[in-house]
Amino acid sequence: MHELAICQALIDQVTSVARSNGARKVSEILLDIGPLAGVEPDLLANAFPVASAGTVAEGAVLNVTPAPVRVWCRSCELESDAKVNRLVCGQCGDWRTELRSGDELLLRSVVLEDAKSDPPARRPEENENV
Amino acid sequence: MCDTCGCNVTPGNRDLAEGRQATQVLGNLLQVNDNQASHNRVHFNGHGVLSVNLMSSPGAGKTALLEATAELLEDGLRIGVIEGDLETENDADRIRACGVPVVQICTGTACHLDAHMVHDALHQLDLDTLDVLFVENVGNLVCPASFDLGQHRNVALLSTPEGDDKPAKYPVMFRSADLVLLTKRDLAPYMPEFDAAKAANYVRQLGNAAPILELSSKSGDGMEGWTSWLKRGVAELRDNLGLPATTGA
Ligand SMILES: Nc1nc2c(ncn2[C@@H]2O[C@H](COP(=O)(O)OP(=O)(O)OP(=O)(O)O)[C@@H](O)[C@H]2O)c(=O)[nH]1
Ligand SMILES: [Mg+2]
Ligand SMILES: [Zn+2]
Ligand SMILES: [Zn+2]
Numbered sequence: 394m395h396e397l398a399i400c401q402a403l404i405d406q407v408t409s410v411a412r413s414n415g416a417r418k419v420s421e422i423l424l425d426i427g428p429l430a431g432v433e434p435d436l437l438a439n440a441f442p443v444a445s446a447g448t449v450a451e452g453a454v455l456n457v458t459p460a461p462v463r464v465w466c467r468s469c470e471l472e473s474d475a476k477v478n479r480l481v482c483g484q485c486g487d488w489r490t491e492l493r494s495g496d497e498l499l500l501r502s503v504v505l506e507d508a509k510s511d512p513p514a515r516r517p518e519e520n521e522n523v
Numbered sequence: 524m525c526d527t528c529g530c531n532v533t534p535g536n537r538d539l540a541e542g543r544q545a546t547q548v549l550g551n552l553l554q555v556n557d558n559q560a561s562h563n564r565v566h567f568n569g570h571g572v573l574s575v576n577l578m579s580s581p582g583a584g585k586t587a588l589l590e591a592t593a594e595l596l597e598d599g600l601r602i603g604v605i606e607g608d609l610e611t612e613n614d615a616d617r618i619r620a621c622g623v624p625v626v627q628i629c630t631g632t633a634c635h636l637d638a639h640m641v642h643d644a645l646h647q648l649d650l651d652t653l654d655v656l657f658v659e660n661v662g663n664l665v666c667p668a669s670f671d672l673g674q675h676r677n678v679a680l681l682s683t684p685e686g687d688d689k690p691a692k693y694p695v696m697f698r699s700a701d702l703v704l705l706t707k708r709d710l711a712p713y714m715p716e717f718d719a720a721k722a723a724n725y726v727r728q729l730g731n732a733a734p735i736l737e738l739s740s741k742s743g744d745g746m747e748g749w750t751s752w753l754k755r756g757v758a759e760l761r762d763n764l765g766l767p768a769t770t771g772a
Binding site: 395398399402403405406410414416420424429430431432464477478479480481488489490491492498499500501502503504505506507508 | 542543544545546547548549550551552553554555556633634635637665666668669670690691692694695696698725727728729730732
């Protein structure tokens with residue numbers, strides 16, 4: 394299974410993010426995975442404990458958000474939901490579509506412990522909407 | 524927005540406990556492989572070599588296709604092969620017997636080739652002496668589709684005994700194909716239940732407009748469609764790169 398190889402790539406990326414922020418530990422990893430990425434989130438989750446053992450990511454929570462399958466129809470110029478093996482327009486049924494979402498394999502963010510750098514994200518108390 | 528139930532909390536702005544920090548990355552998980560694949564493509568382009576990644580289930584006829592292709596192109600395009608196999612050198616031996624330069628990659632337990640393995644192999648070949656470099660991927664309809672090798676074209680083989688619904692069952696692979704070959708068509712009389720039009724329709728349902736060709740490496744039927752597709756590919760690549768047409772095409 395190639396999920397172990399992908400898990401390895403994930404841990405390499407996470408490790409380098411942790412290192413460049415001077416963090417001691419990674420407690421959470423957020424991923425976006427579309428069903429057309431060719432990666433099974435369950436298999437990835439199974440491979441994770443083995444691949445992460447002894448790294449900064451050991452014990453981290455792996456949080457996978459499944460991306461929706463969406464296609465764009467050239468003739469209708471509209472986007473619609475689709476199934477992985479029926480990537481046709483939801484309005485007119487035409488197969489000449491472009492995939493707009495569904496093949497993501499993305500490391501969205503990580504939660505770092507004891508990071509030495511300033512958080513790049515705005516803190517909620519600085520947000521005037523709160 | 525509600526401040527108490529957490530429904531407005533996004534990964535970017537979570538109020539984390541002291542010492543914790545959410546860091547946005549937004550990186551492709553296969554970035555390292557993809558960078559290596561781009562580097563491989565630079566090598567192929569630098570030598571004007573069309574690289575073709577052959578993918579299929581085990582035994583769909585990839586090696587047999589290459590053997591038949593080598594024979595047909597004897598005084599046409601110059602071809603080379605990178606063979607991916609779990610364990611044996613058998614396929615490489617078969618290709619070598621056709622007088623075609625070949626490098627074997629034994630992947631061991633890995634069920635797919637990646638861009639680094641292909642890079643190591645391509646440096647063992649003299650790309651200046653080639654027009655087309657085939658990469659025979661590990662027989663597997665799932666894993667190889669996720670890894671860019673730096674190829675210019677993906678070819679997916681679907682053999683007659685496998686059944687016509689494979690594109691619907693393995694959409695990731697068949698969606699990525701630039702050409703779909705329906706192979707072992709000499710077996711069609713024994714397997715009338717394989718409906719080529721149905722197979723083609725399943726490919727279209729994936730939003731894929733790739734040409735679909737029927738052939739048999741054994742009888743030779745349909746092979747000229749395949750070899751002319753290759754020749755067009757080489758001509759197109761060389762034209763894009765501003766190179767003169769190859770002597771063999
Ligand atoms: N009847 C018939 N048999 C074929 C044809 N092409 C291949 N075969 C047979 O199918 C079997 C597998 O062919 P290979 O070329 O080794 O298939 P492969 O895809 O390279 O297999 P792996 O590398 O193991 O994944 C062999 O016994 C071939 O002789 C064909 O066009 N017609
Ligand atoms: Mg083979
Ligand atoms: Zn439409
Ligand atoms: Zn190189």
